[in-house]
Amino acid sequence: MSDLKFLSYDDLVQIRMEFATPSYVYDEKSLRAAAKQTLAFPHAFGFLPRYAMKAAPTAAILRIFNSEGLGIDASSVHEVERAIRAGFGTESISLSTQELPEDFRFWAKDGVKINLCSLNQIHKIGSWKLGEPVGLRFNPGTGSGGTKRTNVGGPSSSFGIWKGDLQKARDLCKDYGLTVERIHTHIGSGSDPEVWKKVAVMSLNIVREFPSVHTLNLGGGFKVARMPDETATDLQEVGEPVKALFKDFAEETGRELSLEIEPGTFLAAHACSLVSTVQDITVTGSEGYRFIKLDAGMTEILRPSLYGAQHPIHIVPEPGQIDRREICPQVVVGHCCESGDLLTPAPGDPETLSPRLLPRGEVDDFCIIDSVGAYCSSMTAKNYNSFPEAAEVLKKEDGNLALIRKRQTFDQLVENEVVP
Numbered sequence: 001m002s003d004l005k006f007l008s009y010d011d012l013v014q015i016r017m018e019f020a021t022p023s024y025v026y027d028e029k030s031l032r033a034a035a036k037q038t039l040a041f042p043h044a045f046g047f048l049p050r051y052a053m054k055a056a057p058t059a060a061i062l063r064i065f066n067s068e069g070l071g072i073d074a075s076s077v078h079e080v081e082r083a084i085r086a087g088f089g090t091e092s093i094s095l096s097t098q099e100l101p102e103d104f105r106f107w108a109k110d111g112v113k114i115n116l117c118s119l120n121q122i123h124k125i126g127s128w129k130l131g132e133p134v135g136l137r138f139n140p141g142t143g144s145g146g147t148k149r150t151n152v153g154g155p156s157s158s159f160g161i162w163k164g165d166l167q168k169a170r171d172l173c174k175d176y177g178l179t180v181e182r183i184h185t186h187i188g189s190g191s192d193p194e195v196w197k198k199v200a201v202m203s204l205n206i207v208r209e210f211p212s213v214h215t216l217n218l219g220g221g222f223k224v225a226r227m228p229d230e231t232a233t234d235l236q237e238v239g240e241p242v243k244a245l246f247k248d249f250a251e252e253t254g255r256e257l258s259l260e261i262e263p264g265t266f267l268a269a270h271a272c273s274l275v276s277t278v279q280d281i282t283v284t285g286s287e288g289y290r291f292i293k294l295d296a297g298m299t300e301i302l303r304p305s306l307y308g309a310q311h312p313i314h315i316v317p318e319p320g321q322i323d324r325r326e327i328c329p330q331v332v333v334g335h336c337c338e339s340g341d342l343l344t345p346a347p348g349d350p351e352t353l354s355p356r357l358l359p360r361g362e363v364d365d366f367c368i369i370d371s372v373g374a375y376c377s378s379m380t381a382k383n384y385n386s387f388p389e390a391a392e393v394l395k396k397e398d399g400n401l402a403l404i405r406k407r408q409t410f411d412q413l414v415e416n417e418v419v420p
């Protein structure tokens with residue numbers, strides 16, 4: 001039990017009884033600790049960290065980060081609305097989006113900031129004649145994502161204005177009378193200080209082309225170590241050279257730039273565990289595998305099926321039993337009728353089964369999947385096989401467990417259906 005991050009066996013029993021499984025359980029202490037670490041990011045002049053809320057957008061989580069003093073990075077106009085409903089002021093929200101709908105103009109008037117992510121978005125917001133200053137998101141031409149699918153910079157990425165279109169973007173803003181006050185780059189998950197330094201240099205060179213810019217946002221992408229062999233980002237190590245570059249820039253140009261960063265993963269990933277129950281066991285002969293089947297799967301956590309992402313998995317029998325369970329290689333699968341519903345793929349290769357050494361699982365054991373705070377509950381194959389959306393629970397600082405999102409009911413699952 002000692003290797004569970006923040007849950008005791010009593011917690012697990014209470015969760016099963018009160019909320020049923022599968023349930024996501026977030027830990028308030030961990031969320032607040034990650035926020036404090038983020039707020040301590042080295043910076044030379046002004047600084048605002050924003051929470052990339054697509055990682056986990058539940059109101060109770062947003063409220064915790066709001067109370068810690070973080071701003072919001074929203075990825076859609078819907079997220080903007082969600083942040084406002086959860087209590088964020090419009091002025092603390094910034095939108096960087098692939099899809100810019102007409103009704104954003106009202107939010108923009110109310111003070112929500114925007115980083116325009118394409119030449120067409122410049123046209124669009126220019127034609128609205130709002131008179132508000134804007135930010136521009138550039139693709140600086142390089143990226144450092146953990147996998148091809150999490151790489152969000154470079155020629156294979158559609159995010160942001162391509163670096164070669166900088167003059168076009170500048171001319172368009174001038175034509176529309178748009179003041180550019182922020183430059184934004186976000187290039188994907190990375191922990192290498194050299195990459196951050198390189199991106200900061202590239203981004204500062206973009207800022208040079210826009211004399212009215214006072215804020216540079218370097219995005220998120222701070223990698224966390226879910227598994228023992230992964231490297232976590234040391235924010236101090238990454239931030240110090242960036243701080244030095246901002247100081248050099250100020251000395252050279254007289255411009256003291258504010259810094260923004262917008263982590264999602266770093267703030268939320270370790271702060272949640274999925275509590276599930278072993279439903280069944282299948283053994284496919286001596287040439288095959290021992291499969292542990294859960295009451296959860298791609299309907300709760302899609303990252304392994306999508307990227308071959310690795311998450312710690314714990315088999316938790318009743319206390320006293322664990323010593324009687326031999327450690328053996330087992331494949332953990334989800335409850336969907338889909339062979340890709342696999343929780344133990346090979347790293348980076350979602351198509352290959354990779355048996356993991358775990359205590360021999362039996363029906364009714366708890367199975368806990370760790371580090372599911374980011375891009376799990378918010379990015380599922382929701383309602384596939386008509387499984388209802390799982391509940392979300394918060395372990396509060398005082399140790400009590402509180403429901404923060406109810407399990408979806410069967411009526412909710414079918415409520416939008418119409419039979420003509």
Ligand SMILES: *Cc1c(COP(=O)(O)O)cnc(C)c1O
Nearest residue numbers: 052186220221222262263264265
């Ligand atoms: C998703 C996203 C982030 C957060 O990325 P993480 O890897 O979770 O830190 C930050 N900024 C933008 C624009 C994003 O789309």
